[in-house]
Structure formats: C-alpha cells, structure tokens
Amino acid sequence: MKDDFRMVWSGLALSSAVSIHLVWTLYKEKGFYFGWPILIIFVAVALTCWRQVYERYIRYGSWPSPRNTFPVLGNAVQIAPALIRYLVREARRHNGGLFLFWPGGPRPTCVIANARAAKEVLGASSTFPKGNDYTQKFGFVFGDGLVTSTGETHSRARRLLGRFFIKARLEKRSHELRAMVDTLLIQVLGSQFCGGATEITIDVQDIFHFMALQIFASAMLSIDMRIFATPQCPILGAPELRQERGTLMKCMRSGIQLATRLAEEEDNYAHPGEVMRWLAHEVSFGSELVGRHIVFGLPMSPTLFPTVRRLTASVKNTHAFFRQCIASRRQALAANGYKVQDTADDSNTKENLVPDDCLTALVKAADEGDESDLPRLTDTQICHQLVTLVSAGHDTTAFFCCYGSLLLARHPDIQNQLREELLTADNEPNKQFDFPRSLLKRVFQETLRLYPTIPMVTRTAAKNVRLSRYADPDNKETLLVPKGSNILVPFFLLHRNASVWGNNAADFDPDRWIKHNTAPLSDGIMHPKLGFLPFAYGSRTCIGYTLSLVEAKLIFTSLLRDYELKPVPGFTPRIKAGISLTVENPHGIKVRFAKRNKRK
Numbered sequence: 339m340k341d342d343f344r345m346v347w348s349g350l351a352l353s354s355a356v357s358i359h360l361v362w363t364l365y366k367e368k369g370f371y372f373g374w375p376i377l378i379i380f381v382a383v384a385l386t387c388w389r390q391v392y393e394r395y396i397r398y399g400s401w402p403s404p405r406n407t408f409p410v411l412g413n414a415v416q417i418a419p420a421l422i423r424y425l426v427r428e429a430r431r432h433n434g435g436l437f438l439f440w441p442g443g444p445r446p447t448c449v450i451a452n453a454r455a456a457k458e459v460l461g462a463s464s465t466f467p468k469g470n471d472y473t474q475k476f477g478f479v480f481g482d483g484l485v486t487s488t489g490e491t492h493s494r495a496r497r498l499l500g501r502f503f504i505k506a507r508l509e510k511r512s513h514e515l516r517a518m519v520d521t522l523l524i525q526v527l528g529s530q531f532c533g534g535a536t537e538i539t540i541d542v543q544d545i546f547h548f549m550a551l552q553i554f555a556s557a558m559l560s561i562d563m564r565i566f567a568t569p570q571c572p573i574l575g576a577p578e579l580r581q582e583r584g585t586l587m588k589c590m591r592s593g594i595q596l597a598t599r600l601a602e603e604e605d606n607y608a609h610p611g612e613v614m615r616w617l618a619h620e621v622s623f624g625s626e627l628v629g630r631h632i633v634f635g636l637p638m639s640p641t642l643f644p645t646v647r648r649l650t651a652s653v654k655n656t657h658a659f660f661r662q663c664i665a666s667r668r669q670a671l672a673a674n675g676y677k678v679q680d681t682a683d684d685s686n687t688k689e690n691l692v693p694d695d696c697l698t699a700l701v702k703a704a705d706e707g708d709e710s711d712l713p714r715l716t717d718t719q720i721c722h723q724l725v726t727l728v729s730a731g732h733d734t735t736a737f738f739c740c741y742g743s744l745l746l747a748r749h750p751d752i753q754n755q756l757r758e759e760l761l762t763a764d765n766e767p768n769k770q771f772d773f774p775r776s777l778l779k780r781v782f783q784e785t786l787r788l789y790p791t792i793p794m795v796t797r798t799a800a801k802n803v804r805l806s807r808y809a810d811p812d813n814k815e816t817l818l819v820p821k822g823s824n825i826l827v828p829f830f831l832l833h834r835n836a837s838v839w840g841n842n843a844a845d846f847d848p849d850r851w852i853k854h855n856t857a858p859l860s861d862g863i864m865h866p867k868l869g870f871l872p873f874a875y876g877s878r879t880c881i882g883y884t885l886s887l888v889e890a891k892l893i894f895t896s897l898l899r900d901y902e903l904k905p906v907p908g909f910t911p912r913i914k915a916g917i918s919l920t921v922e923n924p925h926g927i928k929v930r931f932a933k934r935n936k937r938k
Contacts, residue, residue, distance in 0.1 A: 386410050389444035397820050398446060402437040404428055412440025414634060421633060422793075422830060422913065425449060429831050435807045436817050441634050447796075447824045449831075452809035453838060453869025456827050459797055459805070460871065463878060466825060469798030475631050478638040478646075479624055479653055481722030484881060485730060494710045495723060496881060498699050502558060503881055508888045515557060519892045522549045523900070527931065536933050539906055541926035542740050546893070550736040553889055555728060560693040561663055624649055625733075632796060633826075657721045664717055667692065667701050676702060696727060727882075734791045735886045739893055740927045741789040742781065744911070745846045747903035747929045752848060756781055757898040764895055774855065778891060780848035783855075783863050786872035787839075788846060789913075790829040795874060799823040809838065809869070832869035839868075863887070904930040 387409045394403060404413050417424045417439065428437055429451045436455060438446040450456050459466045467488060477486045484495050501507065508515075526545050530538055555561045627645055631638055640647040670692045671678075678698055679691035692698055700723055704715040746753040756777050763771045773779050804816040819825070836843045839850070854865055864871055873880035880886075897903075906928040 383410055386444045390440070393444060393446055394438075398438055398448075400817055401446075401448070402432045402435070403446070404437070404439055407440050410443070412442050412446070414440075414442040417441065417633070425451075425828055425831055426834070429835070433808070433837075436805060443635055445824065447633075447826050448819060450805070450825060450827045451831050451835070452806065453832060453835075453867060454806040454809050454811070456832055456869050456871065457866045459825060459827055460795070460874060460878070461866075465800055465803055466797040467800055468878075469796065469824065471635065471824070472632060472796045472798075475628050475638050479628060479649070479729070480726045482719055483722040483726030485726050490710060490712060494708065494712060497710075498703055498708065499696050499723070499727070500881060502696050502699070503885050505884050505888075508885060511557065512888070512892070515553065515888070516892050516896070518553055518556060519549065519889075519896050522552055523893075523896050527901070531933060537904070537930060539928055539930045542743050542929050543736070543926045546736040546739040546743075547732065549893060550732040550739070550889060551728070554731040554735070554885070557885075558695055558727065558731065559663070559697045559724070560695050561697070620652055624652070624729075629794075653725070656725055657718075660721045660724045661717060663697065663724070664701060664720055667697050668705065671698065671701060671705070676706065678702075697724070700724070730880070731882050731885070734880070734882065735889045737789070737791050738782075738785060738886065739890055742785045742890065742894070743897070743903055743929050744905075744927055745785055745788070746781070746898075747905045749846055750902075750904075752777075752781070752846075753898065753903060756894070760891075760895045761899055764899070777848060778894075779855070779863060780851040782887060782890065783851050783870070784846055784848045786863070787833040787870060788844075790833055790872045792872065792874060792880070793830045794826055794828040797825040797827065799825060809835075829869075829871055832871070835869065900934060902932040902934055904932055906930050 390407075390409070390412075394407075404416070406416075407413055408415060413424070425439070428439065428449070431437075432451070435452055437449050437451065439449055440446050450459055468486070473486045473488070480486050482491060484492065484499070487495060526548055527540075530540065552562070623645075627649060628638075630636070631646075636643070638646050640650050674692055677691050678694040700715060700720045704717065704720060707714050746756065759777050763769070799819045799821055801821050803819050805819055807813070807815040807817050833839070834843045842850075854868065864873065873883040909928045911927050
C-alpha cells in the first residue's frame, strides 16, 4: 500500500464503518426518515473516498501523488494558503517530472512540470482542448471572447483582429505611440514631483495600469478610457455617489461603475492614480477569484459566493460602457457609408473617415457579415471581445512593466546598461533597432521567466495519450493521461526549474539568454524547448504579445530617460497566481523614482 494515499484509505475505512453503523442504528431504533440527511452525508463521503481510491490506483496508478492526501479535501488544505509554493515543493520532490495533486473532490489534476510534456500538451489543441470548466469560468468574465472561444468562432475572431497586432502595422504607429507614452508619463508622474521633491516612492501599478489601458484603448479601439473618470460618464451615476476610496466597494455593489474622488483639474478628470488603482484592484480581484475557482473546481455562482456577485456587477457595468461605444461607432460608420480610414496609412488621414481598428472591424462584421459561415456577431458577442481585449491587453503589459521596473530597481547595473542602449537607439531614429541581439530582449525574457503574466493554463485530455515524464530527451519514460483528465501547465514552475535554468534559476540574470538566443535570431522571445512559454503556445498563442513588447519598449525608453529606479528597502511583493500574476498585499509593487539631472 502506498503511503502517499494512506489518508484516503483511513477516511474510506472510517466513513464506511460509520455509515454502516448509522444505517443499522437508524433501521433498528428510529427508521430512516429521522436521520436521512446525516446518512446521505456519510454515504457521500464514503463514495467520494472510494472514487479517490479508484482514481489513484486504477486510472492513475503510475502517477506520483502527494503525501498526506486527505479524504474528500485532497490537498486543498495544503494548497489553499499558497498554491505556487506547494507546487514548487512537489515539483522538486518529483524531480521536475509529472505528478498529481488533488484540489478537492474525487478527481485529481495532472501537473505538467517539464518542458517536453508542456510542449506536447500546448502544441496539440485538438488532443488537449480547453475544458468546459476552463471555458465556463473564464467565460463568466470574457463570454465567448478570444480567450474562451474554440473552433471556428475562435478562428473568426483571430481573422478579424489579428491584423491589428502585426509588427509592421505597429511600427508605422511608433511615433504616435511614443508621443502618447511621453504625454501619459508627464500626466501620471509630473504632478507627483511637487514642492521640489527629487525622489518619491510609488506603487507602480498606478502608473502602468493607467498607461497600458490608455495606450491599448487608443491604439486598438480609438477610445479615450479616461471618460471612466468624468462626471459626464453615464455609468458613473449621481454626483453624490462619487465618494472617497473607502466607499468604493459600497458604490460598486450598488451597480456604480466607478466612484472615485474628483481632482480639481481643468479637464475635470479624477486623479489618474485613483482611477487606475480601482482598475488594478478589479483586475487583480477578478484574476485571483477566477483562478481560485478553476483550481478548486468551485462553481461561479452568484448565489453561493458574494465575491462572484461583485464580479457580476463589475462585468455588467463594463458591458454597459462598451455598448455605448458600439452604438457610437455604428452611428459614425453609417454616416460615412461604412468607409474606414487605415490608421497605419498616412495617405488618407485627412479624410473624415472612421478609424480602422478592432472596434470598427467587430462592428462591421456584425452589420455587414464576414467571410465565415457563422451567424453575424451580436452586440453581446462584440462586448465579449472588447472585455477580453481590454482586460488581457492592458493587464499583460501593465504587470510586465511593474515587475520589470521592480527588477531593474534592484539591479542598477543592468538598469544603466539598458538605459544606455535605449537612449542610444532613441538618438538614432533612422537606424533599425537590433531587437534580437539587444539587452532589452533579454530583460523582457528574464522578467517574463521570473514573473510570467500568464502563470498557468489548464487543459482537458480528449483521449487517452502518453506524455514524456521528464524533460531529458534521452529518457523515454512516459505516463498515460486518461481521457477526460484535468491538466495544469504551470509556467511559473517551468520557468524556475533548476534542471533547466541552473542553480541560480531564482536570480535575475538577463545574460543567461545569450546562449539561448542563437541563430537564426528573431524578434520572438519564446523558447518551447526550454519550457519558456510566457504567452502560451501553438494556435492559442496570445494575439497581443507583439503589442505588449512594443508598448514596454516605448514605456521603458521614456521612463529610463527621465528617471532612475531605486528599490524600496524592505519591500517584497506577495504574489498570487490567478488568470495573471496579481499582488496580494494592499501596498502593491513599490519602486522609488528619482529624477535624473539631465537627459542624455
């Protein structure tokens, strides 16, 4: 008998004995009618334990399993406080191979902790599709958007939207995006250096969420997201409901989209930090909530969970905002005969045409149809795509910039080298920036290795299939993944595997990538053979990862030109892994900013 499941056997024996005793007692003395609820509970526990034993020793007999797995609860007690630390511990115990963990209930989850198997899973979308549990829980927020859709629905969305994210198109808009970055930096940082201050400590979430959201919405949707902060925004509600942050959640529960203190500014906007703090909080909250419900198999029920009710209100109000954007764009298209202006082409910018962007493409597909055989898009489906684009599009860039600035602050030598590289390239605008050989690329890679913005993905096995147990190609050992298995691919584990990255796997060392970024060099940053998959892999690769890299380059060029980043003594962020990496403590991600004496 294997000791890793002794708790299940103990629970099985205990539950069976208690159930038999209870049945006999009720039959002899009181009849079944008086104690049937208790009886059902004990019988359910006994059946769950039997199912756990069947899963462990019959279906997954060759799979390693954690020690001290409890009846019914499985490993939920161990993983509840810190899932990441628990999985890291188990991966070390199993030498970075494949292993099971039990999130609760009778069925285990297969953890794919080596690069070979991860590539096999993510590269075969038909064999390992996104399961119903994944799509339903993500779908609670994203509906049938790019993240959750499958088959022809997903293919249509990528056809409609993919052209807006290609590198050539983005490069044509680099000057426009750079000017926007400079303006936003002045807006979010300039006012904070008041009274002669030369150094300030900032929660960089405030900065980067504001900038990433505004850049993405302007570049991809031609929407100024700052209207969330104006009293004219219809979703805001009555002026008396615009309270201090202390009553923010109360207002949210009342169905108010945003309730923040208005700053005394000429344009009557709320202070950007207040607005983006709310957005950062909601993104983190939704990420952690959906991630927890996926891992533990909990239903996204507003009836059972108050937190889900809150998320429901937030999604509902966001849809209301986007429906207004859709109606406005549809009206503009109709007034112009559905003619659009290519925002990447300067030849027709003087014409009074509607910008050619993601929102226009979706509205035109709804009104005029597209090349697919699917029914035309509805406004609800457009909202699903917009929520997906805005949430995932700004969240990825924002958190990458947060962790990147934190790491650069802790490594001033690397920060100085990167500053010199970026400012040299900035002073030579006619010279092509050599991104494949750049320190910038290695900083991107190393930041995403340590803090992958997508920390894990889940899949379901559509059929019985065997996976490589270990990363070593000379080791041919495999394990059978039964049909219907739940699979977890934890990128944060793959990216810190000491057998791949060495004993300094937890250190920030951009130069480790020099030996991996070999010919033929390209702009691509992923290395599937190493298990480095920060933007997923295969047909489900993140559509906006090129935009994220372009945004991050522009942001860090302007940021390092004007400021020096310094660490805040004693500060360490506490990380949770949900849909994306989120910050648990209320202090966010703190970095100290010092004005540079002069621009170079």
